[in-house]
Amino acid sequence: MYASKKYWMIAWILVLPALLIRIFTTIYPIIETFHISLFEVKLLQGIRKFVGLDNYIQLFHDSKMITSIRFTAIFVVGSMIGHIVLGIILALILNMKFRGQKVLRTIVLLPWAMPMVVIAMASKWAFNNEYGLINDFIRRFAPSFNLDWLIYTNTARSAVIAVDLWKDLPFFAILVLAGLQFISSDMYEAAKIDGAGSIRSFFSITLPLISRNILMLSIFFTMWRITSFDVVYAMTSGGPGESTALIAYRVTTEAFTNLNTGYAASIAVVLFLVMAVLSGLSMSAAKRVDY
Template structure:
């Protein structure tokens, strides 16, 4: 009987040890890395806002409590004078007049721009020949720099040599209307010019909003026998409300501080008939070189815009609920 040969262990491999499981990622480290990444994207915008908006705002507020004169640029001295600048500005009758003109100018401009812009948006929402060409031409007033528009309209509205008065004289309506030289007509003329400039912006935004309204809603309203006006009031306007809000907010922010157009047309005259908070800020700071008073009026403008923004955000929050 033969005995079995012993099995050689040479070259035999021992079973490999099971590799240890990889350590699970640390949730705290992942969250920290994610926060750092988020701040990395946000940081440039924050720095930009603080540098170009935050610092000028704080500096303007501080300046309104200082006796800031041209001498300050050389000496660096701007003595603190308390609320003297604020008191002087508020006691000046021109400030109240400028505030009223600003409100009238802003309200009149927004109303005219929005109504005409909405009418044109509804008109161009229908298909007809040369639709795109006409829409492009209407954009021209918006593309021209405001100073250029002001200079052109100043020539058009000139009492003696203006195109408008010449045209009215040809029609026999009267060709010597003092559009820009009469205290009674100047503010109205400036408002009309600003309406002309702002119509394209309103039309473009509202036209885009109209294109987003489902056509099925209008078809359903037509099947129910609703008239065109009833469809517009009950279907179009409610669906267009978010776009309308954006148009009015942006329009307010750009209109309440307009300076260049008024300077080009009337320079705040005649007899301060077109003096607004924007032009008063310019006049105090760069004509009279009273930078403290100019800072006060500028802060009032900022405050008006901030109050409007707060009401807008609160209204949106209430509507969202």
């Protein structure tokens, strides 16, 4: 009994440094963020005043914040629909047997391997009306075409969603492809003998068997989309106006541009709570997945 306690003490002594580092770098910042969110903190004016829940009330009456919430919802939904539909199609293509299959899989992953900031900066140039790659390609079929994509709300939002989709779609497709690898070819052969075509086999065999895989991927990718920051920061800086400012970008601008850290903390807390709910849903879904 004494020896057992001694081993437990040694174990805790060995784990304690890592545990303290984790508390200092993770738990303390979360607690401090909740604390600051209850204050009006404006560094330039030297103001630090307790305001209770006023920051949270202001959050839902702030027109810029409401715009950010709306675009974040549009961004997440639009991006995830594209990921699911195009990701499944791309995964099915990569699952086909043909010469150069491994090379194609490697090439497809290249956008995902590149930093988002680099892609966003390149996309900012690509969508330029004068010298952009996108308009140059379109003008080969419609010479009179002119459109400055990033100065209009709808086109700027579409461009941001398209870039995000282009960046992470290959990774999503590869993960779906991993699920396709576990489907036995015997099932397709049996379906073929029964007279089922490719479309019927897809909806009766493929889609049901990878649906749980897609569900889990969708939850995690949705969480990543909600916290997206770099694509907007490097590509549009939230413009035109505030129309492409995601919630995570709004936290940054309030904290480091406006130096209104109390209000920024309240936005971060709301975002944290949303992520906590999604994490709970993902864990609940994970328990129901039969691998």
